[in-house]
Amino acid sequence: MACFITPLVVGVVTSVLPKIWRKAEELKLRMLSCLLLGGSALLMIEHA
Numbered sequence: 001m002a003c004f005i006t007p008l009v010v011g012v013v014t015s016v017l018p019k020i021w022r023k024a025e026e027l028k029l030r031m032l033s034c035l036l037l038g039g040s041a042l043l044m045i046e047h048a
Contacts, residue, residue: 004043011036 014033018024 001047004040004047007036007043008040011040 011033014029014036018027018029
């Protein structure tokens with residue numbers, strides 16, 4: 001269960017971080033966030 005909860009939490013944090021911290025926009029976290037959330041979704045489907 002932790003195999004998809006951990007990337008899901010990190011994906012949510014990387015999605016929210018640019019909205020809170022202005023300098024985070026320079027880090028290009030959008031792609032990382034998409035990969036983490038997509039991977040978590042696939043793991044949830046696989047484990048269902």
